[in-house]
Amino acid sequence: xxxxxRSGAAPAAPEAVRHSAETRQALExxxxxxxxxxxxxxxxxxxxxxxxxEAIRSGDHLLVQAGTGTGKSLAYLVPLIVHAMESDRPSxxxxxxxxxxxxxxGRDLPRLLxxxxxxxxxxxxxxxxKGRSNYVCVHKTGGGFPEExxxxxxxxxxxxxxxxxxxxxxxxxxxxxxxxxxxxxxxxREWADETTTGDRDDLVPGVSDRAWRQVSVSSMECLGxxxxxxxxxxxxxxxxxAAADADxxxxxxxxxAISAFEGLAVLPEYDVVVIDEAHELHDRVxxxxxxxxxxxxxxxxxxALRRHASITTGALDTAAAAFEAAxxxxxxxxxxxxxxxxxxxALAQVRDAARAALSDTKTDSKSEADADGGRQVxxxxxxxxxxxxxxxxxxxxxxxxxxxxxxxxxxxxxxxAQPDESAPATLNVAPLSVAARLREGLFEDHTxxxxxxxxxxxxxFGPVAGSLGLSGAGAPxxxxxxxxxxxxxxxxGVLYVAKDLPKPERGTSEAQLEELLTLLKASRGGALxxxxxxxxxxxxxxxxxxxxxxxxxxxxxSSLSALVTQFADEPDTCLFGTMSLWQGVDVPGxxxxxxxxxxxxxxxxxxxxxxxxxxxxxxxxGNGFMSVSATHAAVRLAQxxxxxxxxxxxxxxxxxxxxxxxxARYGGFLRAALPPFWATTDRATxxxxxxxxxxx
Numbered sequence: 001x002x003x004x005x006r007s008g009a010a011p012a013a014p015e016a017v018r019h020s021a022e023t024r025q026a027l028e029x030x031x032x033x034x035x036x037x038x039x040x041x042x043x044x045x046x047x048x049x050x051x052x053x054e055a056i057r058s059g060d061h062l063l064v065q066a067g068t069g070t071g072k073s074l075a076y077l078v079p080l081i082v083h084a085m086e087s088d089r090p091s092x093x094x095x096x097x098x099x100x101x102x103x104x105x106g107r108d109l110p111r112l113l114x115x116x117x118x119x120x121x122x123x124x125x126x127x128x129x130k131g132r133s134n135y136v137c138v139h140k141t142g143g144g145f146p147e148e149x150x151x152x153x154x155x156x157x158x159x160x161x162x163x164x165x166x167x168x169x170x171x172x173x174x175x176x177x178x179x180x181x182x183x184x185x186x187x188x189r190e191w192a193d194e195t196t197t198g199d200r201d202d203l204v205p206g207v208s209d210r211a212w213r214q215v216s217v218s219s220m221e222c223l224g225x226x227x228x229x230x231x232x233x234x235x236x237x238x239x240x241x242a243a244a245d246a247d248x249x250x251x252x253x254x255x256x257a258i259s260a261f262e263g264l265a266v267l268p269e270y271d272v273v274v275i276d277e278a279h280e281l282h283d284r285v286x287x288x289x290x291x292x293x294x295x296x297x298x299x300x301x302x303x304a305l306r307r308h309a310s311i312t313t314g315a316l317d318t319a320a321a322a323f324e325a326a327x328x329x330x331x332x333x334x335x336x337x338x339x340x341x342x343x344x345x346a347l348a349q350v351r352d353a354a355r356a357a358l359s360d361t362k363t364d365s366k367s368e369a370d371a372d373g374g375r376q377v378x379x380x381x382x383x384x385x386x387x388x389x390x391x392x393x394x395x396x397x398x399x400x401x402x403x404x405x406x407x408x409x410x411x412x413x414x415x416x417a418q419p420d421e422s423a424p425a426t427l428n429v430a431p432l433s434v435a436a437r438l439r440e441g442l443f444e445d446h447t448x449x450x451x452x453x454x455x456x457x458x459x460x461f462g463p464v465a466g467s468l469g470l471s472g473a474g475a476p477x478x479x480x481x482x483x484x485x486x487x488x489x490x491x492x493g494v495l496y497v498a499k500d501l502p503k504p505e506r507g508t509s510e511a512q513l514e515e516l517l518t519l520l521k522a523s524r525g526g527a528l529x530x531x532x533x534x535x536x537x538x539x540x541x542x543x544x545x546x547x548x549x550x551x552x553x554x555x556x557x558s559s560l561s562a563l564v565t566q567f568a569d570e571p572d573t574c575l576f577g578t579m580s581l582w583q584g585v586d587v588p589g590x591x592x593x594x595x596x597x598x599x600x601x602x603x604x605x606x607x608x609x610x611x612x613x614x615x616x617x618x619x620x621x622g623n624g625f626m627s628v629s630a631t632h633a634a635v636r637l638a639q640x641x642x643x644x645x646x647x648x649x650x651x652x653x654x655x656x657x658x659x660x661x662x663x664a665r666y667g668g669f670l671r672a673a674l675p676p677f678w679a680t681t682d683r684a685t686x687x688x689x690x691x692x693x694x695x696x
Contacts, residue, residue, distance in 0.1 A: 013460075014682035015594075022086075023053040026079045029116050033074065034454045036115035044675035048075035051481050052449055056083050061448045061478040063278070063465060065455040067315055067485025067675070068642055073108045076274045077248075077484075081116065083272060084247035092273040093248045094256050096280035097583075101128070102201065105250050121306055127239065127246035128692040129198070131255060132219045135235040136198035139228055141189060141215050144373040196218065198235025220380035223293040223373065226601055233319040237358065241285050244268040246452035252286035259291045260441025261434075271446060278450035279635050280583075282434060282467045286609070290430035298350055301381035302357075306586050308374030309361045316382075320410040322346040327424040330404045334608035335427075336615075339393075339402070347389050347427075354386035399432050403608035439469030443476050454638040456482055458672030463631045485675070487645050494675035495641070496686040504599040508536045512657050513534055513543050516596060519655055522690035525550035525572030530582050530640045536598055537576040552576060567591060577646050582640040588647035591694050595644045599658040601636040601668065602629050630666050634673035641674050 012301045015097050026049050034041060048066055054080055066072035073141040082089045097102045105128050112122055190216055191203055200212060243249045251267065253275070259267050275281055284467070298320035302313040326346040337345070345450040362378055395402045405426050407418035431437070442448060448468035461480030465471055470478050498515050508531075520527055531537035534556065541554040551570070553563050555577030567575040568587045575581070582601070585592070603610040610632070614624035641654045654677060662681055671679075680686055 004687075006372050009411055009437065018129050020054065020057050022057050022079070023050055026050075026082045027054045028080060029082065029119060029575035030074065032119055033078065033112050033115040035087065037111055039071075040071075042071055042486055044070040045072070045075045047481075047483040048072060048451075049078055049478070052484070053077050053079040055448060055449055055479070056080075059447050061443060061470065062448065062450070063450045063455050063461045063470075063478060063480040065461075065480075065482040067450055067483075067487065068453050068646060069388075070453075070483060071471050071484045072453075073104055073276070074112060076276075076449060076451060078116075080248055080272065080274065081112075081120070085121055087247075089269055089270060089271045090243070090246050090249050092251060092256075092267065092270045093696070094251050094253055094273060094275045094481070096253050096277035096284055096468065098201065098252075100277060101250060101252060102370040109248075109250075124248065124249050125246045126250065126687060127243040129239050129243040129251045129255065130199070130220055130567075131252075131258075131266075131491070132236045134200050135239065136188075136192045136195065136200075136215050137217045137222070137231045138192075138233045138235065139196075139223065140217055142230065144229070146304040147584060150245045152633055162519065181208070181211055184208060185214050188212070188215050195235075197239075199239075211694060217377075218380070218445045220384060221373075221377050222629050223376050228248045240268075246676050253281055254288040255606075256442065257282075257285040257288035260285070261437050266327050268283065268575075273442070273446050274449045274451065276451055279452040279454045279464065279639070281400050281450070281462075285434045285438065285561075286430055288670070289392065289434070291388045292426050292428050293392060294426040295320050295327060295424050297381075298323055298385050301378070301385045303352070304378035304381050305357055305361065308372070308378040308691065311357070313357065316350075316357055319346070319353040324424045327404070328422060330425045330427075332404050332406050332419060333423060333606065335402045335404060335609055336612070344393065347393050347491060351386060352395065354389065358386060358644040365528055371481070388427075388429065390663075392427055396431055397611055400611050401430050401432050403428050428608070432612055433467075435467060435469035435472075437469075437582075439475065440512075443469060453485075453642055454635050454673065456480065456673075457631065457634045457669065460544075463627070464635070466627075467631070485631050487650075487675075488649060492648075493675065493677040494653045494689055495674060495679040496653055496683075497659070497662040497680040497681050498655065498657050498683070499659045499681070501657060501659045503660060504658055508539050508543075508598065514599060515539065515657055515683075516540060517544055517547055518687060519594060519596065519653075519690065520544065520548055522655070522687035522694070523594040524694040526591055526694065527574040527596055528567070528581065528585060528592050528643055529574060529576035529596045529598070530643070531578055531598045532601060534578050535585045537578055540598070541576045549658060550574065555581060556667045579636075582636060582643070585643050586646055587643075588650055588692075590645065590696060592646070592650075593652040594690060595641065595652065595654045597637070597640050597654070597658070600633050600660060601640070602633045626666065626669065630669055634670050637670055638673040638675075641677075645675065651693060653686055653693070655686065 002470040006179055027046065030046065031041070044066060047387065048070065051062060052075065057551075076093070079350060080093070083091060092687065095104065105126070115122065117317055126634055158277065179601070188203070188211055192198070195202060200206070211283055222228070225234065225237050230232065231237055242577050249267065249270065255266050256273070256275070298316065305316070306313055317330045323346040326340070326343040330343060332339065338344070361375065361496050363375070391398070391400070392402055405428055406421065408419050408425055445632055455461060457463055459482065459643070462471065465480065479541050501511050516529075520641065529537065529540065533541065537554055541552045543662060545552050550572040552574045553567060553576070555563065555575075557563070560580060564585055564587065567573055568591050571591045573591070573633065591632060610628055616625040617627045644650065644652045645648065661670055
């Protein structure tokens with residue numbers, strides 16, 4: 001059904017108008033493809049093909065909710081193939097996860113193209129395009145970049161960087177070939193000489209982030225095609241060239257964010273984009289354009305300058321010390337209003353010193369130094385420091401949020417300890433809202449189709465649409481459509497809310513553990529436990545293992561893929577974990593007959609960015625809690641509950657151990673986001689159902 005007009009959506013076109021030539025061709029191709037692949041006709045898939053085809057034809061934006069089992073990837077790929085036959089510009093498909101990206105490139109598109117090729121005027125060219133750091137850097141493996149010190153890991157987006165071997169050295173230069181890292185690097189260098197793509201995901205088995213860091217560069221570290229002496233061999237440049245000539249480009253939300261926010265030409269000019277896993281777009285975009293600055297980063301940038309650019313760094317060293325001193329007194333959390341005077345002065349000192357260092361290291365574009373990888377690495381670090389300092393200083397004018405954070409300390413055997421409030425803080429900066437920038441950089445010049453199994457809350461697309469820039473004055477026209485699901489949720493699934501449990505507090509309560517044990521015993525295992533924190537999952541697993549006669553796996557004990565495989569293969573095994581399991585598990589059949597959610601997945605109450613966004617909504621006269629926290633929780637809850645029914649033969653129970661879903665005023669809003677399961681709050685009823693399911 002279409003979203004209501006008050007949400008900003010345009011009404012769906014009448015049936016007679018929908019069947020344009022492009023739509024008819026797309027439906028014929030879909031039928032041919034489904035027949036060739038041995039599938040069956042799905043009404044929701046047909047409706048989605050019609051809606052996507054008409055959106056491409058009209059140029060209006062489309063939000064389409066397609067439940068699990070609809071076959072949504074085929075439903076948007078078929079219209080894109082039809083469009084490719086007529087358009088002189090490529091279309092883009094963007095995903096949030098590597099798993100879906102691999103599924104589309106490795107399975108869905110090849111099978112589809114094989115099936116429909118006889119009906120096409122010409123073959124369809126497809127290209128996969130990722131960020132630069134996902135490809136081997138030929139210049140780096142050839143010795144064009146120097147070895148790096150460990151502090152430079154501060155600039156590698158969380159990767160634990162370590163020195164990489166130069167061509168003249170042996171693998172022993174990185175811990176020795178007998179070490180795990182040394183063996184990985186040796187294998188990487190051999191693979192780099194053989195690969196035709198340089199794509200990290202083509203390396204099987206994979207390697208650690210630490211090892212990959214030795215053969216890759218970030219976009220800031222890259223010399224660029226104009227300056228790199230081996231640009232003709234560059235895997236990243238080859239991927240970009242292939243994308244420029246392609247009909248359909250497969251990429252990710254981070255690349256879209258960079259294109260929309262920073263105006264960089266990371267993607268070729270395109271006319272249509274399909275955003276799959278669109279419920280993730282807002283958070284992925286926010287993450288891609290957020291930044292962190294610490295005194296350690298400033299000091300590491302100065303070290304890189306001394307090593308690779310041979311300049312004095314007294315001003316930058318002094319600025320780093322001033323920034324460290326000022327950040328020690330900054331309290332952890334949101335920095336609302338003006339920055340403290342000493343912190344503002346220190347940041348200005350960092351900005352000015354970084355600007356001067358960049359001026360001092362600027363070279364003639366024709367000089368040999370211009371192709372010096374070490375110099376580029378140093379300048380990239382200083383550039384990042386400069387950009388972040390300037391951005392934090394201007395945060396108020398740019399409508400951005402700044403907060404201070406400190407890392408928790410982990411001690412083996414004792415676990416995590418509270419951060420030391422006297423330690424220097426890291427400053428974080430992120431947009432208060434990404435809506436306006438997405439409207440300008442994404443929706444203004446392209447036809448955008450957003451799809452997911454969880455885009456609407458009830459029948460309302462407005463909350464998600466608004467967060468992406470599709471509401472308010474000047475918002476473009478869009479249509480919201482729910483094409484349904486082939487599953488019979490009221491007959492296949494049960495929603496149980498433990499309404500008699502006390503309101504959840506910090507950690508997992510004894511009452512929750514008792515309820516959880518009762519459910520597990522009734523189901524005799526086969527449970528996926530989705531917890532609000534790693535600690536909660538581990539505590540529950542530890543407490544319950546001695547009390548049951550089936551295995552309970554816990555996230556972190558092995559790789560995620562290995563754990564999910566074991567869970568799927570062993571019908572009575574349970575798997576407990578956190579957020580990555582809420583979206584990344586697809587286990588049809590009786591192995592997943594019970595999904596347990598320990599609490600409503602609200603954002604943490606001390607999350608600075610969510611706090612700032614909630615306050616901003618309240619200042620504008622809205623309900624900050626409902627617009628931010630409740631909407632966030634509704635989408636996450638729907639994703640978690642969606643793990644239960646993955647095939648037409650599946651049956652099971654979603655159990656929510658948070659009484660607020662049944663008793664709080666906002667409970668109805670959250671329940672509206674869930675599949676229409678048969679619902680109960682009676683423990684005896686649900687244990688009886690689980691007992692019968694386990695005996696099937």
